[in-house]
Amino acid sequence: IFDLDGTLLDSMYLWDTIGEAYLVNRGITPEPGLNQKFKTMSIVQAAEYYRAVYGITDEIQSIIDGVNGMIDRFYRDSVKTKPGVLRLLERFRTNGVKMCVATATDRYMVEAGLKRNGILDYFCEIFTCTEVGFGKDSPVIYQKALQTLDTRQAETLVFEDAPYAVQTAKAAGFPVVGIYEEAFKTEQQQVKEFCDYYLMSLEDWKD
Numbered sequence: 001i002f003d004l005d006g007t008l009l010d011s012m013y014l015w016d017t018i019g020e021a022y023l024v025n026r027g028i029t030p031e032p033g034l035n036q037k038f039k040t041m042s043i044v045q046a047a048e049y050y051r052a053v054y055g056i057t058d059e060i061q062s063i064i065d066g067v068n069g070m071i072d073r074f075y076r077d078s079v080k081t082k083p084g085v086l087r088l089l090e091r092f093r094t095n096g097v098k099m100c101v102a103t104a105t106d107r108y109m110v111e112a113g114l115k116r117n118g119i120l121d122y123f124c125e126i127f128t129c130t131e132v133g134f135g136k137d138s139p140v141i142y143q144k145a146l147q148t149l150d151t152r153q154a155e156t157l158v159f160e161d162a163p164y165a166v167q168t169a170k171a172a173g174f175p176v177v178g179i180y181e182e183a184f185k186t187e188q189q190q191v192k193e194f195c196d197y198y199l200m201s202l203e204d205w206k207d
Contacts, residue, residue, distance in 0.1 A: 001122075001145045001174075004103035006161035006181035007202075010082050011114050014071050015039075016183050019046060022067050026067070028054055039183075040164045042104045042135035043067060068106055075105075075113040082179075084203030089122040091207070098149050101127040102141045102158075107131065124148065136165040139172035146174075159202075163190040171195045 019038035023091035028052040031053075038046050045147060047063035050056045056063065100123050103110055107128050114120035125148050127141050134140040145155055158169040161181035167190075170176045178195030179202065180188065193200050199205060 001100055001102050001142055001149070001156060001169075002157045002177075003158075003160045003162070003165065004101055004105055004110055004113070005080075006183060007159050007179050008081060008085050008119070009114070009117070010080050011074070012161070012181055012183040014074060018067060018071060021065075022070065023050070023054065025070070026056070028056075039162065040135075040137060042129035043106065044130055054183050068109065072109050072112070075109040076116065079113045079116060081117045081119065083201050084205065086117075086119060088205050089119055090200045091205075093122055098151065099123050100127065100145050100149060102127045102136075102145050104129040104136060134183070136162070136168055139168055142169050142172055142174055157197075160195075161191075163187045163194075164195070166191050167194045170196075 002008055005015060010190055016035055019035045023030040041049065043064050046058060046067070047060045050063055051060070089099065101110060104125070105128065107126060110126050110128065111120060114123070125145070127145050129135050129141060132141050132144055142158055146153055149156060152175055154175065156174060157177050158174045159177045159179060159185060160166045160169060161179040166176050166178050175197040177197045177199060178191040180200045184191065
């Protein structure tokens with residue numbers, strides 16, 4: 001089970017700033033540290049936060065569309081994979097390993113980014129927080145992925161870069177591979193504490 005942003009795709013830096021950028025775009029001054037707070041939220045949770053804290057009256061889907069519209073071109077036209085991704089996916093497929101994606105990013109951008117880099121067909125399914133109805137502070141997305149893979153949980157690796165997601169997957173009983181991501185560089189000790197394996201890059205994967 002692969003996370004997308006920061007694990008498969010080099011795209012976390014976009015999400016590092018979009019929370020505040022959306023408000024600035026609407027003429028609203030964001031609170032200090034908002035981007036850091038949004039790192040642990042799905043886009044639905046972020047939209048709900050905008051409504052509750054900033055008084056934005058748009059419908060949830062309208063807010064989501066606005067946020068996505070600021071960055072969706074990146075997934076279509078320029079996003080790249082993290083180092084070692086293609087080699088690892090090919091190795092897994094050759095060995096008969098079933099793979100899927102579990103991500104907080106909405107499906108159409110996920111598919112665009114994977115397709116652009118020629119890796120969409122490696123995955124049997126894509127699970128998004130929006131579609132399952134829970135962020136990665138809940139294990140639901142990983143559990144649904146496990147049901148589709150139909151593999152033993154103890155043998156189903158979750159690849160994640162975000163500390164809170166690593167912790168969620170591990171607490172739910174999955175073996176976790178923590179991946180270094182610059183966006184979380186100050187939280188790497190937390191990642192190491194909860195994951196079973198830790199890689200600076202997918203290039204470092206050893207069978």
